[in-house]
Amino acid sequence: MSYQATAQTTMPTDRWEKLRERFLRDPLPVRLGELSSGLSGVKYIADQTASEKIAIFFLKEPELYLEWGFPDADSALQVELAEIRQLIAQLRENWQSVWESPAERVAVGASFEEWSQKMLDRSGLLTYPDWREVFRPAPAASANSVAAKAA
């Protein structure tokens, strides 16, 4: 399988817009926490029994967040975010050769995990007993209302 398309072009525009709108409603530290979680998912690639389809999926989430997602970051953070975008672009470019090499998969996984930790540190979320008391998450959009409770 060749991974060429960007995350954006594989998702319908209206869904991409809703996701973007939802993401941007959260404060910067929470968005950095979400990015951190997304980046950590890429380490799944290091699992030699991993599904390639799922491994590619794990790239989609941080790619989307980075594409949209941090207009309010300061210049130092913008530099770091650009480095992560570059890392993802390189992985996309070299996907086939990386996927076929167990050693490269492990190295890529480690690299993304390192960035994940950096973004989590930047978020500051770990410094609070419960970050929600400081950075209350934005409410879900009314269009995504909960379906009938009885299942």
Next chain:
Amino acid sequence: MIHILRSRATPQQMAEMLQYWELAVKLAVDVERQVIAGGGELHSDCEAALLDDGSQQENIWGATYFPETTLIRFDSVINIRSRDQNYTRELQHPLLRQWIAELVKNFLEEV
């Protein structure tokens, strides 16, 4: 679309929960009431749905389920709660992970 599940999901509910992420369902699980909220864009939306449904914060944990492989990932920002002795995004407590895995298996696997 977020669904609150108190029993096994229907195929339609699963399809609706997969609406945003296609291969994955973001979940919040109330381990006390054994209820799952699934299908939000973000885990915090699922968490909010459970809180509206009557769940207590300390009983809610975030996970992501991949139906094609039955992989469960216990990584979410909503899991960062030092006051509940979870100090990372990943849910650490083995028993809580086991309970959640069982509930996910019963409610979502092979739907």
